[in-house]
Amino acid sequence: MRPLRSWFIAPSIVLMAATLAIPLAIICVYSVLTRGAYGGVEWPWTFENYSRLLDTLYGAIFARSFGIAAVATALCLVLGFPLALFIARSGSRKNLYLSLVILPFWTSFLIRTYAWMFLLRDTGLINTLLQALGLIRQPLPMLYNNGAVILGLVYGYLPFAVLPLYATVERLDPSLLEAAADLGARPITALARVTIPLSAPGIRAAAMLVFVPCLGTYLTSDLLGGSKTILIGNLVQNQFTASRDWPFGAAVSILLIAIAMALMLAARRHGPDLV
Amino acid sequence: MDAILELRRVSKQFPGHRAVHDVSLAIPGGAFFSLLGPSGCGKTTTLRLVAGFETPTAGEIWLNGQRIDQVPPYQRNVNTVFQNYALFPHLTVQGNVEFGLRRTGAADMETRVRRVIEQVRLSGKESRKPSELSGGERQRVALARSLVLAPDVLLLDEPLSALDPQLRKQVRSELKELQRRTGVTFLFVTHDQEEALSLSDQMAVMNGGAIEQTGAPQELYQRPSTRFVASFLGAMNWINGCGVRPEATRLSRQLPQNAVLSRRGAVSRSTFLGSHLHIEVMLEGGEAVVAQTAPGDSAFERGEAVHVWWSADDELRLP
Numbered sequence: 001m002r003p004l005r006s007w008f009i010a011p012s013i014v015l016m017a018a019t020l021a022i023p024l025a026i027i028c029v030y031s032v033l034t035r036g037a038y039g040g041v042e043w044p045w046t047f048e049n050y051s052r053l054l055d056t057l058y059g060a061i062f063a064r065s066f067g068i069a070a071v072a073t074a075l076c077l078v079l080g081f082p083l084a085l086f087i088a089r090s091g092s093r094k095n096l097y098l099s100l101v102i103l104p105f106w107t108s109f110l111i112r113t114y115a116w117m118f119l120l121r122d123t124g125l126i127n128t129l130l131q132a133l134g135l136i137r138q139p140l141p142m143l144y145n146n147g148a149v150i151l152g153l154v155y156g157y158l159p160f161a162v163l164p165l166y167a168t169v170e171r172l173d174p175s176l177l178e179a180a181a182d183l184g185a186r187p188i189t190a191l192a193r194v195t196i197p198l199s200a201p202g203i204r205a206a207a208m209l210v211f212v213p214c215l216g217t218y219l220t221s222d223l224l225g226g227s228k229t230i231l232i233g234n235l236v237q238n239q240f241t242a243s244r245d246w247p248f249g250a251a252v253s254i255l256l257i258a259i260a261m262a263l264m265l266a267a268r269r270h271g272p273d274l275v
Numbered sequence: 276m277d278a279i280l281e282l283r284r285v286s287k288q289f290p291g292h293r294a295v296h297d298v299s300l301a302i303p304g305g306a307f308f309s310l311l312g313p314s315g316c317g318k319t320t321t322l323r324l325v326a327g328f329e330t331p332t333a334g335e336i337w338l339n340g341q342r343i344d345q346v347p348p349y350q351r352n353v354n355t356v357f358q359n360y361a362l363f364p365h366l367t368v369q370g371n372v373e374f375g376l377r378r379t380g381a382a383d384m385e386t387r388v389r390r391v392i393e394q395v396r397l398s399g400k401e402s403r404k405p406s407e408l409s410g411g412e413r414q415r416v417a418l419a420r421s422l423v424l425a426p427d428v429l430l431l432d433e434p435l436s437a438l439d440p441q442l443r444k445q446v447r448s449e450l451k452e453l454q455r456r457t458g459v460t461f462l463f464v465t466h467d468q469e470e471a472l473s474l475s476d477q478m479a480v481m482n483g484g485a486i487e488q489t490g491a492p493q494e495l496y497q498r499p500s501t502r503f504v505a506s507f508l509g510a511m512n513w514i515n516g517c518g519v520r521p522e523a524t525r526l527s528r529q530l531p532q533n534a535v536l537s538r539r540g541a542v543s544r545s546t547f548l549g550s551h552l553h554i555e556v557m558l559e560g561g562e563a564v565v566a567q568t569a570p571g572d573s574a575f576e577r578g579e580a581v582h583v584w585w586s587a588d589d590e591l592r593l594p
Contacts (some may be wrong), residue, residue: 173359173361175357175359175361176361176363178326178328178348178355178357178361179355179357179361179362179363180363180374181327181328181347181348181349182326182327182328182348182349182353182354182355182421183349183354183374183375183420183421183424184349184350184375184424185349185374185375186349193374194363197365198363198364198365200365
């Protein structure tokens with residue numbers, strides 16, 4: 001049985017090695033080399049790419065990325081938790097609602113982000129409508145700012161929060177809520193003292209599944225953010241394209257990966273987890 | 276004794292299922308009151324109506340002179356010991372017991388918690404989580420968590436059924452002792468007639484969503500008013516349309532002079548049960564009856580012809 005089993009997982013191992021481990025190793029090596037004149041990398045090896053990251057310019061980009069990812073994660077949790085509770089308590093309609101949550105995945109993320117641009121821009125649907133109704137004179141500046149990026153991230157990653165939250169709240173023993181009410185807890189108290197604490201594993205998983213990709217996002221901030229909204233993902237992209245500084249782009253990537261892994265390990269340390 | 280809890284013609288209709296039908300009960304303050312019946316008889320629904328987890332479709336529930344049937348569970352001064360105990364797994368013993376008190380902000384919270392934890396013999400285990408406790412200990416946490424709030428009535432939903440049989444008898448006497456000591460009115464739901472008979476001051480037997488009979492345990496056992504109560508509380512032989520308890524059913528080879536009521540039969544099985552013999556007899560009419568005799572009495576062989584006789588006083592005539 002054993003040799004057979006290892007044959008079945010061999011393709012996955014080969015795939016992961018070819019598309020994840022080897023490229024990651026290459027990026028690691030790039031990050032300690034010198035930039036070439038027209039992109040690419042050259043000798044000698046150096047740690048300068050990492051020491052440049054200490055510049056306050058990059059510190060600000062990291063700080064902004066953290067801030068936007070944190071706000072988007074918080075909003076996903078606040079919006080996702082009631083939704084997960086609602087789905088878990090809707091009996092035979094659970095599966096219908098769950099498929100509605102993942103319905104957006106049927107369309108490309110890129111196309112959906114473009115759709116937001118058409119809604120939010122100065123000549124977009126919302127501004128045109130408000131102007132036609134005479135509610136506003138000047139179009140509202142809804143696109144190309146941090147708010148638009150956060151909106152795009154929340155929209156894109158809400159399903160990633162709802163699914164693990166649903167998985168935990170659905171398993172909660174309903175008699176615990178009856179017990180809380182029986183002991184005098186109003187519904188809001190029962191939520192705070194029973195439902196939320198017992199959903200901690202799902203909340204941690206949801207937070208990780210949203211925060212980590214939001215921290216590294218580049219498409220959303222590229223399309224919906226203004227020129228001032230440069231996030232870590234955009235920084236990496238710029239280094240590999242316009243700036244032709246592959247080693248520095250590699251160093252930023254490695255730092256981003258290291259931060260994401262540190263966060264996941266920290267979250268795991270706080271108890272059983274879904275991710 | 277005045278009734279502390281009163282149900283007046285309470286009914287509960289679920290879609291396509293009538294769970295409780297026209298139930299009236301008056302439970303005296305300080306009593307140990309049992310609701311006994313087979314599973315699906317509506318006893319748990321009745322308890323949930325009192326707790327407030329269900330709302331009656333008809334009738335009224337009064338607690339301590341106030342109508343409560345439309346009051347949400349968190350505003351009723353009754354507490355429940357759930358069948359699976361429903362302890363909060365993320366809280367310690369202490370946290371579970373304090374849960375209901377934190378809301379009231381009672382100044383003497385600490386003293387009250389300590390006292391009730393002592394009462395249920397859980398001192399020293401305050402910082403354990405429910406998963407680190409035995410079944411009996413969990414049940415005591417569930418009791419402590421409710422009793423610390425000094426409810427007008429404590430509702431217990433088959434609290435012994437999750438325990439193993441050896442523990443059950445011991446916990447049963449502890450439960451009775453706790454009820455006597457605290458003076459709290461207990462409304463106890465069970466399908467186990469032995470539990471109900473041994474624990475209750477008053478009890479009601481339920482069947483098919485309705486109450487068959489209410490009274491003291493001895494009264495119900497000796498003077499059941501329906502065939503259902505007679506059969507559900509202990510064994511009953513049905514001979515010539517009358518009920519005779521196995522312990523009142525006598526056997527002999529020769530018919531005694533004073534025996535007025537008797538039938539002929541043949542022994543089909545005899546089982547020794549330590550304190551008594553359990554003898555099954557097939558009557559000539561084809562009915563099977565059971566007699567319970569002392570082990571010192573004469574033994575009967577399988578297939579032996581016997582007279583089954585009883586006294587008219589022991590005969591129960593039921594509709």
